[in-house]
Amino acid sequence: MDAAVTEGFDLGRWSGERLVQVERALSDWVVADAPAGLGDAMRYAVLDGGKRLRPLLVLAANEAVRGNALAALRAACAVELIHAYSLVHDDMPCMDNDVLRRGKPTVHVQFGQARALLAGDALQALAFELLTPDDERIPAAVQARLCRLLARAAGHEGMAGGQAIDLASVGMALTEDQLRRMHRLKTGELLQGSVMMGAACGQVSPTAHQALARYGAALGLAFQVVDDILDVTADSATLGKTAGKDAQQDKPTYVSLLGLERSRAHARELLQDALQALDASGLQDTRALRALATMVVERNN
Amino acid sequence: MDAAVTEGFDLGRWSGERLVQVERALSDWVVADAPAGLGDAMRYAVLDGGKRLRPLLVLAANEAVRGNALAALRAACAVELIHAYSLVHDDMPCMDNDVLRRGKPTVHVQFGQARALLAGDALQALAFELLTPDDERIPAAVQARLCRLLARAAGHEGMAGGQAIDLASVGMALTEDQLRRMHRLKTGELLQGSVMMGAACGQVSPTAHQALARYGAALGLAFQVVDDILDVTADSATLGKTAGKDAQQDKPTYVSLLGLERSRAHARELLQDALQALDASGLQDTRALRALATMVVERNN
Numbered sequence: 001m002d003a004a005v006t007e008g009f010d011l012g013r014w015s016g017e018r019l020v021q022v023e024r025a026l027s028d029w030v031v032a033d034a035p036a037g038l039g040d041a042m043r044y045a046v047l048d049g050g051k052r053l054r055p056l057l058v059l060a061a062n063e064a065v066r067g068n069a070l071a072a073l074r075a076a077c078a079v080e081l082i083h084a085y086s087l088v089h090d091d092m093p094c095m096d097n098d099v100l101r102r103g104k105p106t107v108h109v110q111f112g113q114a115r116a117l118l119a120g121d122a123l124q125a126l127a128f129e130l131l132t133p134d135d136e137r138i139p140a141a142v143q144a145r146l147c148r149l150l151a152r153a154a155g156h157e158g159m160a161g162g163q164a165i166d167l168a169s170v171g172m173a174l175t176e177d178q179l180r181r182m183h184r185l186k187t188g189e190l191l192q193g194s195v196m197m198g199a200a201c202g203q204v205s206p207t208a209h210q211a212l213a214r215y216g217a218a219l220g221l222a223f224q225v226v227d228d229i230l231d232v233t234a235d236s237a238t239l240g241k242t243a244g245k246d247a248q249q250d251k252p253t254y255v256s257l258l259g260l261e262r263s264r265a266h267a268r269e270l271l272q273d274a275l276q277a278l279d280a281s282g283l284q285d286t287r288a289l290r291a292l293a294t295m296v297v298e299r300n301n
Numbered sequence: 302m303d304a305a306v307t308e309g310f311d312l313g314r315w316s317g318e319r320l321v322q323v324e325r326a327l328s329d330w331v332v333a334d335a336p337a338g339l340g341d342a343m344r345y346a347v348l349d350g351g352k353r354l355r356p357l358l359v360l361a362a363n364e365a366v367r368g369n370a371l372a373a374l375r376a377a378c379a380v381e382l383i384h385a386y387s388l389v390h391d392d393m394p395c396m397d398n399d400v401l402r403r404g405k406p407t408v409h410v411q412f413g414q415a416r417a418l419l420a421g422d423a424l425q426a427l428a429f430e431l432l433t434p435d436d437e438r439i440p441a442a443v444q445a446r447l448c449r450l451l452a453r454a455a456g457h458e459g460m461a462g463g464q465a466i467d468l469a470s471v472g473m474a475l476t477e478d479q480l481r482r483m484h485r486l487k488t489g490e491l492l493q494g495s496v497m498m499g500a501a502c503g504q505v506s507p508t509a510h511q512a513l514a515r516y517g518a519a520l521g522l523a524f525q526v527v528d529d530i531l532d533v534t535a536d537s538a539t540l541g542k543t544a545g546k547d548a549q550q551d552k553p554t555y556v557s558l559l560g561l562e563r564s565r566a567h568a569r570e571l572l573q574d575a576l577q578a579l580d581a582s583g584l585q586d587t588r589a590l591r592a593l594a595t596m597v598v599e600r601n602n
Contacts, residue, residue: 125425134449160423161337
């Protein structure tokens with residue numbers, strides 16, 4: 001499989017069709033009638049925002065393995081809820097203390113800290129509720145596997161663990177290995193987890209499973225390298241968040257460690273690794289996965 | 302089944318044997334080597350503390366239905382992790398702002414607010430990870446059912462929703478119905494959920510299922526009524542937390558609504574309802590469940 005196959009693929013159209021489903025499902029499942037304004041805070045945190053990269057990765061991987069579409073839509077939404085809750089908690093005053101996200105007041109600014117904390121907690125629970133419907137069309141084995149993957153990607157050996165390292169690393173000199181570990185946990189595990197959750201909606205050979213894991217790992221790391229590059233090169237308007245924040249907060253980044261040019265080269269290497277993994281996967285249609293990896297590295301926000 | 306059967310049952314011995322298993326399992330599963338001190342904060346939040354009422358309810362219900370003991374031990378620990386994380390977040394300055402719990406500094410006092418927030422988040426993820434091991438001895442259907450029950454009990458229609466109502470109710474006059482709803486969500490759903498998770502480790506008839514749900518609902522409400530009574534009648538040393546706090550914070554309680562005597566009578570009625578539900582369950586050995594309900598109502602801390 002080569003670049004020509006990807007070239008004939010319209011990612012914008014593919015994504016657009018799937019995002020309609022994802023947005024509708026999120027709006028249906030994150031209900032406003034949760035008690036005492038909690039539902040409003042949850043919806044505010046989730047709806048109308050974000051590139052929905054993680055849901056798209058779930059759906060693309062599921063399509064590559066021809067898995068269960070009902071399971072995949074739930075998995076896509078569940079992983080987005082985990083991502084959304086992590087942003088709510090991360091923005092709070094005791095963490096990054098951000099007042100704006102995607103041009104809107106952050107959840108704790110809009111709803112108060114206590115409700116932001118609870119909304120994040122409830123979104124995490126809702127993610128696991130979405131994965132385990134009382135619905136025989138989604139086999140229990142798939143439900144359990146999805147929960148296992150998401151719990152690990154979100155927990156102390158995944159996203160939450162990475163955030164703890166991040167907190168402890170401000171102002172510290174990290175080696176490239178330490179920086180890689182932080183990012184692998186903080187953002188990489190959930191991105192790779194999205195790919196593996198999509199794969200878990202179907203049956204895959206050990207070869208394909210390993211290839212998708214390699215693709216997900218490379219894409220997860222590439223995402224963060226590009227994030228670090230954009231923090232230096234893009235302006236806040238393009239980025240939709242405060243540019244230059246890492247340097248301001250004295251956070252270790254790929255750019256501070258490797259410099260801009262080597263960081264760019266590293267991102268390109270990671271993209272090649274992700275694409276080669278797909279070549280070796282034995283899966284028939286990996287066009288969406290290829291296009292998403294390319295987009296992650298070539299994006300400007 | 303009558304009181305005599307319960308009288309011949311040694312709850313202290315029964316609980317003691319099971320708590321050894323639960324404490325060992327929690328210590329094995331909540332590992333200290335999570336990154337950047339996160340594991341230490343998680344262990345601090347979970348180990349050496351609490352009556353472990355929820356795990357005991359899971360194990361008692363599982364024994365009543367003769368379910369899968371491996372699943373039940375995981376479920377017992379998972380529900381305790383959810384309870385523990387809720388206390389960590391509830392104690393934070395933006396919520397109840399408590400500095401002491403069980404005579405020790407609260408997690409955010411000991412480890413800082415950011416790490417307390419992340420430790421709570423990671424404990425919630427770990428709960429779902431515990432429920433979904435890659436272990437064929439626990440059928441996927443049981444794993445999925447346990448996740449479904451726990452997610453619902455913990456989320457916006459359960460514990461997190463109840464906490465949101467609680468926050469919004471300080472200084473407000475609630476009707477008995479509103480107060481009951483708040484408590485049903487805030488503490489009742491997780492207590493009832495513990496019973497139903499124990500039951501989900503085995504096979505139960507619809508009659509037994511309904512009876513256990515009724516038992517769990519009555520026990521959950523009784524727990525809160527007794528909590529409100531003890532807040533007025535017990536001293537802080539016996540209680541292990543600050544007595545009189547509800548009145549001080551102008552929180553609505555059963556005692557403020559019904560008075561002390563009617564609250565006591567209500568607790569006794571709820572206990573009778575719980576025991577009658579077990580009588581109607583058709584289950585053979587409900588002694589531990591009976592003894593736990595009685596203990597919940599007769600406890601003095």
